[in-house]
Amino acid sequence: MKKTNVWRGLSMICSLLLTVSLLAGNILETYRTSVDAFVGTRSQMTVTETSDNEEDTWTYESEFKTAEEAYEGFKELAIRTSQETYALLKNENDALPLSSDAKITMFGVRSYAPVYGNTGGSVPDGKSTVEIFDAFAERGFQINPSMLAAYEAYFADKEWTTPQFGGGILPAYEEITSYNDPCELTLDELAELNPDYNKDYASYNDAAIVVVGRIGGEGGDGYYPGEAGRAEGVETVTGNILSLSNEEMALIEEAKANFDKVIVLVNATNQMEIANLQDDPDIDAILWIGFPGAYGFYGVADVLNGTVSPSAHLGDTFAKNSALAPAMQNYGNIPWENAGDFSETANVNSYLIEAEGIYTGYRYYETRYADIVMGNGGAEASAGTYANPDGTVATEDGIWDYSNEIIYPFGYGLSYTSFEQTLDSVEISGSKETATVTVTTTNTGDTAGKAVVQVYAQAPYTDYDRQYHVEKSAVQLMDFEKTETLEPGESQTITMQIDMANLASYDSENAQTYIVDPGDYYMAIGDDSHDALNNILAAQGYTTADGMTAEGNADKAYQWTWDGEVDADTFSVSKAGVEITNALSEGDYAMDINAFLPDTVTYLSRSDWDGTFPEIYSGLSAEGRLAELLGNDFIELSTDDDVSDLVFGDTTSDLTINDMKGADFDDPRWEELINKVTVQEFLDFASNAFHNIAAIPSIGLMQYAADDGPNGSDSHYLTEGSYHGVPYEDAADYDYATRVGPTPQNIAYSWNKELAYENGEITLGESTLVLNLPIMIGPGMNIHRHAYNSRGAEYYSEDPILTGYIGSAVIQGAQSKGTLVNIKHAAFNDQEINRSGIAVFMNEQKARELELRGLQQAFEANGKPASFVNDESMADSYTTGALGVMSSYNRIGAVASSANVGVQVQIMRGEWDFNGYNVTDFTGVALKAAPKESILAGTTAFCGMSISDDITYWSEEGLSGDRDILLAIKDNLHYLLYALANSAAMNGINSTTKSVDVMTWWRVTYMACIGVFAVGTAGSILLYGLGRRKRSRAKNNGSCCSKKQYVRK
């Protein structure tokens, strides 16, 4: 008791620990939802008393009532989806399928550790992942144990890593995760790992399967062409990292030397440059598998052994040398010359000038090919802009040859059976707005399989177009459908209603709206884009004598003529009845760099392919208004507007968000509800949107968690699952995630809208219902501009219709389950390099006809599958477009994407009638998101955890003098509340619903610590005081005169 020094010290220790506990408590509660996501807890839940009408309470019904059902449901769909996402690129002499019990030898580091999914964003769940060798063995393949042992030895001391974002385990090894090195093992290295690696070749010789792969995912630095893209010592076939390295080729040569049958699996989502494999007669089969997901190698095995016939088609163009695409001329880090003049928080780094215009992917290759065939020029090519026959870069001026450029065209894909398609009829409506196309597909082979109906069109390229710089692709996808599984001899006829708005061209110079030229038009079917174009060329009278790569079939093309003047009326009004006119060609929100720096860029034109081939636009400096806009602080707030008529914080109404469940956007009660919300409540909501829907107490909106991403929840597990608000009884047994399917790009390659719809229902929709995540951030719908971006796997395709209709299907499926989707990213997130802050420039025609056309399909609920049209049960589908979107990190033109009024307001809110939730990417409330400008442009929330200190106006006081921003806040409240009221956020809600805090383990821990250390501090002080008092008394009594005596007492 008298050891006062001990109590004194303990009091100090306890006070330190008390402080730490208070800090921990404060931080944990501030970031509660993130903590929940990270450690798998549920710190808040809603409690709803029973209602008279349960059906009204549970608007959206999960089909999974137990964790087991959920686990099995996600798994079943993942496997079934995967089977349709593998594109057979080569199959000589029916090398495939293999027998179900084939004895195979697997080559390549990726044959043991394939790329299951993205390295970041939409990552696969390592806990669920069934490894390639286990999946193959389970399906009956017998794998060469000696070769497998070598790879096992290599990975014996290595472990799977953790995802860059989200939680859990990523089924990937850090040691072989690289953008500039395939990390393949040499034969010598294999011999060191297992000297007998090759001893069983003879007994496992039904086939050699070589797996080659490249990683991809969010946040990657990306692939670079040429030497810059290769690590030291890495040499490749074309000189680019997307072709095969010497080490990979050595394995292929080893396989060819020892096996009669060599099959190559391409485990990459970036288009690989594999012309040498296509040309090699000793390579029997090539199967593109992309990123199959956690269970996807079951599907690969099912395709290899013929359980299912492959039915995927490429959604991107495979070039011999993708680095020669015109889009690649301006790619990567091209900094502003005066980037250093800007504050760091403005996030001004580089720019991207997309001088290729509309000519990305097949639009470039097929159009240049068509022009050469038609004698319109385009054959002459300057050194460095075209490919040699072997895919290397031509170093002298010469002739551009389609056959030297392309390996597999967009839409290409083989099957184990053969199909015959006939173009039965085409009817163009008198208003020009729709076309009805009927196609019959017959299985003419001897194996069951699914076929894809691809419908393309061609619009004329006229003198008007040349005069006003309107470009036309010689062929463009209009719509697609996938057949049912057709037995041999079986036929299916599909009738498609084609939206002809997608054939209109945007003329920013003269008409300043969409136009339709007079002239000859063509609609054609084809096995791929090149085949369809050849059919059109055949209908135009061209043959191989004109330079065509193959004869076309004119019967598969339909021609019609539109006479008269250029039609600038038919497609000048959107489906929402809003006039369409320039939004991105001039003014502050222009995307055309020429609007700021006149005559800077020449856009690629088919009127002079070689002369307008893009140059690299480097060394630009931003001055004047351009610099002001880049600063992201370009609209001054008023401080003295008359805002007396604007009502915030009204307390006279009893209306709550619960009352608005399912309400229309035009419901008059919204005004009454919104008047209850204070400015500060909106600001608090808007600034706490990192995987979170913040509460708005005045209207009874409860707080919810949200999560990324397009392929299922990145952070949550079935252990948190519930049905009707009651946790699964068997939850503890299912520590698995919902992100188990093949990557989104694979899904697009299925060309199956119904399957995409189902993926929306399950992958996003059931993630919402099972894990109580009203917002799922996805799908990703940016266009693939070229082959080298690292994040293509999370997006769908190079084509806006394939992207748009697959995305639309996913969204419709997800929204049928109440998911508030966040399409990402609006817009133009065209590369990961400098993605935060990069200023993306292009002309308005490109913007509208590629990226925005893809997004438009989702916002307008377009692309309804033909099979849904006459299905009564699907009558309610495709009636509401996407209700949520996430803007992009990049700038659109000069300003933050969320602040670009041209895209966010004029086009999205106006033309597309988008009335939903619009959140920034992970910016927080910071200058890089231009917060006040973004609120004015319809941003409803800022994903992030913080308010940057330099945003000094982020308060009720700071904004209350500006009428425009207060009105924008009211509009934004309307948008976000409407979206939430029509989502699963209202699921299980009735008038009794309230949220309650849950005593999670971390909450108990920090509270207990606070209690213990508070008591410890107080107790120590008390005992110190008592000790002093006793000693003082003792001293006064003279009984304490020695240390010894004192201690004894």
Next chain:
Amino acid sequence: MKNRVEKNAYGVLLAALAALAGLIIYIYTSVTGYLASSAVNYLPFISTAAAVILMLAVVFMRGKISDLAADIIIFVAGVLILFGLYEFVLGRVSLAADVYFIPVNYPASEAEALHISIAGVVLYIVSDILLIVTAFMKRTEETE
């Protein structure tokens, strides 16, 4: 005896210097770099400055004030240091959230501000630990 008192005083002096260094870092990171344009929270400044003054008072007035008074002053100084630490950390949590959890290229100056701040926080903790150590050391009357 004198040696023990001197050690005690040195401990408090070192604690004061550590707190002062932590405070300088707090001020530096608040008025320069990433946070230069943000409003400065003066509470850590006030509390830490007061703590340093109290600790220096104890050091330079040793022998002139009672052990009880010295204990109270040091305890109060410790509480003030912890309060400063609390405010300091809370003011930098958003930087840590940005730097460690936002998956994009945050400004380098933000990471710099955070990492320098971490050094400052460490100095605050060192200061408090030194006070804890001196608290466990016996005073004059406790060794009589």
